[in-house]
Amino acid sequence: MGYVTDTxxxxxxxxxSQTIRGTGFHVNEExxxxxxxxxxxxxxxNFIFRPVEKIKRVDNQGIAKxxxxxxxxxxxxxxxxxxxxxxxxxxxxHKWIKKNWDVFCKVYSNERHNYSSIQDYIYLSARNIPEKIxxxxxxxxxxxKNWFFLHSEGIIGSIERNIGTTNTEFVFKRNLSLTPKDxxxxxxxxxxxxxxxxxxSLLSYLLTSIITTPLLASNELAPNYLLWIVGQTGYGKTTxxxxxxxxxxxxxxxxxxxxxxxxxxxxxKEHKDCVFVIDDFGTSKTKQNEYSVIxxxxxxxxxxxxxQLSSLNISDGMVLITGEKFLDTHNRNESSKKRIIRAKMDNxxxxxxxxxxxxxxxxxxxxxxxxxxxxxxxxxxxxxxxEQLNSAFIDEYKKDFEALRTELGEKYGSHGRYTDSFTHQxxxxxxxxxxxxxxxxxxxxDFVNKCKKAKQIFGELLEDQNKTIFDPQVELFLQxxxxxxxxxxxxxxxxxxxxxxxxxxxxxxTTEKGQEVLKLDWETIYRQAVDSIExxxxxxxxxxxxxxxxxxxEYNLICFNENGTTTQFWNISTRTLIKxxxxxxxxxxxxxxxxxxxxxxxxxxxxxxxFSLTLSGASNKxxxxxxxxx
Numbered sequence: 001m002g003y004v005t006d007t008x009x010x011x012x013x014x015x016x017s018q019t020i021r022g023t024g025f026h027v028n029e030e031x032x033x034x035x036x037x038x039x040x041x042x043x044x045x046n047f048i049f050r051p052v053e054k055i056k057r058v059d060n061q062g063i064a065k066x067x068x069x070x071x072x073x074x075x076x077x078x079x080x081x082x083x084x085x086x087x088x089x090x091x092x093x094h095k096w097i098k099k100n101w102d103v104f105c106k107v108y109s110n111e112r113h114n115y116s117s118i119q120d121y122i123y124l125s126a127r128n129i130p131e132k133i134x135x136x137x138x139x140x141x142x143x144x145k146n147w148f149f150l151h152s153e154g155i156i157g158s159i160e161r162n163i164g165t166t167n168t169e170f171v172f173k174r175n176l177s178l179t180p181k182d183x184x185x186x187x188x189x190x191x192x193x194x195x196x197x198x199x200x201s202l203l204s205y206l207l208t209s210i211i212t213t214p215l216l217a218s219n220e221l222a223p224n225y226l227l228w229i230v231g232q233t234g235y236g237k238t239t240x241x242x243x244x245x246x247x248x249x250x251x252x253x254x255x256x257x258x259x260x261x262x263x264x265x266x267x268x269k270e271h272k273d274c275v276f277v278i279d280d281f282g283t284s285k286t287k288q289n290e291y292s293v294i295x296x297x298x299x300x301x302x303x304x305x306x307x308q309l310s311s312l313n314i315s316d317g318m319v320l321i322t323g324e325k326f327l328d329t330h331n332r333n334e335s336s337k338k339r340i341i342r343a344k345m346d347n348x349x350x351x352x353x354x355x356x357x358x359x360x361x362x363x364x365x366x367x368x369x370x371x372x373x374x375x376x377x378x379x380x381x382x383x384x385x386x387e388q389l390n391s392a393f394i395d396e397y398k399k400d401f402e403a404l405r406t407e408l409g410e411k412y413g414s415h416g417r418y419t420d421s422f423t424h425q426x427x428x429x430x431x432x433x434x435x436x437x438x439x440x441x442x443x444x445x446d447f448v449n450k451c452k453k454a455k456q457i458f459g460e461l462l463e464d465q466n467k468t469i470f471d472p473q474v475e476l477f478l479q480x481x482x483x484x485x486x487x488x489x490x491x492x493x494x495x496x497x498x499x500x501x502x503x504x505x506x507x508x509x510t511t512e513k514g515q516e517v518l519k520l521d522w523e524t525i526y527r528q529a530v531d532s533i534e535x536x537x538x539x540x541x542x543x544x545x546x547x548x549x550x551x552x553x554e555y556n557l558i559c560f561n562e563n564g565t566t567t568q569f570w571n572i573s574t575r576t577l578i579k580x581x582x583x584x585x586x587x588x589x590x591x592x593x594x595x596x597x598x599x600x601x602x603x604x605x606x607x608x609x610x611f612s613l614t615l616s617g618a619s620n621k622x623x624x625x626x627x628x629x630x
Contacts, residue, residue, distance in 0.1 A: 013077070020125045030076070031048055044117055052130075069122070084101065146159050147390055189368075198344065228340045235345045246375070247374070247379075253276075255280060260296050302336070302339075304318075342464070355536055473548060493509070509599060516589045518595070521582050
């Protein structure tokens, strides 16, 4: 508390006297609040104060009701009292005075009678003070038949009322030197940093998140899905996900092993109309912690995707999960998987993984990482959205949603939840393009082409949802196996009947028991995979062959292993022509289409080269004969 000078004291007391003029209350020479009774001033308390602002809250019916008053005051003409905010409910008795102000502030006796007069004074002097409507949450709110977007520094939208939020941490991460056009166009250029399935997903997820509250106002448009980014350690999942989804200075990130009720759920709830990231699923150090995290994530998935039916108070925002792993392959997870869009992370940062690292992508990311183009563009886009929401935005969104949902359902035949999720992703992107077109940032032709491209990308990603995302160790092994076959360190023959170690033929593709399988000598390919990974990816190590085989089985990659991981096969030595037994692992070819594509391409090339050599030999013989005849 500070002390007021004589001049400020007199000015303030004069101001208070003017405020309460006509109320029957006055300030005497001692600086006491007094009531005029029978022509005399009766002191009520040893201080003077006045209400300076009335704060209201909007109830569930959209009615603004008084919530608290803001008071300022002074004690004995000497000590200035801090501004305080007092709930309406706390004004029932005088306990709030000593609790919030100086211990020497007191109501004269009879306290109950005098405080009753003080309550009359508050009521009368508060009739003409400024009013403010206050929300605890940020994001979209609907009041007086208008939508407006609330953030810690003010509101976006045209509304005459004084409105604010108690949350001071949600300050936009914007660059005021960027024009709306530059911010928009550069945000589109950012899409080329990574694989488009990933970057378009992140952008559209952010665009969906910033209209969550208006969409939830309509049961048919509720965005009941999550985005899950899967990728290996060091690829940049956290950095890239938050780069695309963080529009405020406040971090939007929590670890999955953080306390659910103290950290995660409050974090989700306060990130209204934006994205909250749960980062690094699948890295728990103990089984107990792993089970806890899995259950926690399952609960969040269920509640977020059925939030209108959930008994929990779930945020009107979107949740993104990153992880080395995805939900396991058990049937009990099938329902949860349908509530999630999965995208794979590019390798942005792990230089040791030479097979997947792309220096050009990393360079492009570094160009944009500190420029704030996207969050700046979002602030301008919200202004456009506010105009649309107070016009016919929801009607147009619903019309587009129903038409596109029908189209995607007929074309891809996917689960209804997938169809709805991707419909939201596409429409959110299209509206962002509409903003760019209406503001003159892109031409009508650009608009059509960009929307068409996005639709194609999301269609491809929709088809990917039916593909299995493997455990990181399985991904690592398959990636190495594909590379070894591509470089012909491991050769595979189509329709082969035996292996030939002398010629590096460690695998054959054949049909057995009615299904096509890839038979690979397990000992050889495992050893070569280990060596290859150690050379190209020093930061990654492959698990033991038994554990790896168990994972391959869990993901339904192998077959004919009822009596063990491997089965017997034959290796024929070119030098000795002796038939030797070996043990192969049997891969289902339909589960490894990328590897089979490489195998077929190499076999076709080999046949073509062999045919060319045959023709070349025949041609040479013909020339020799002609020469002799001549």
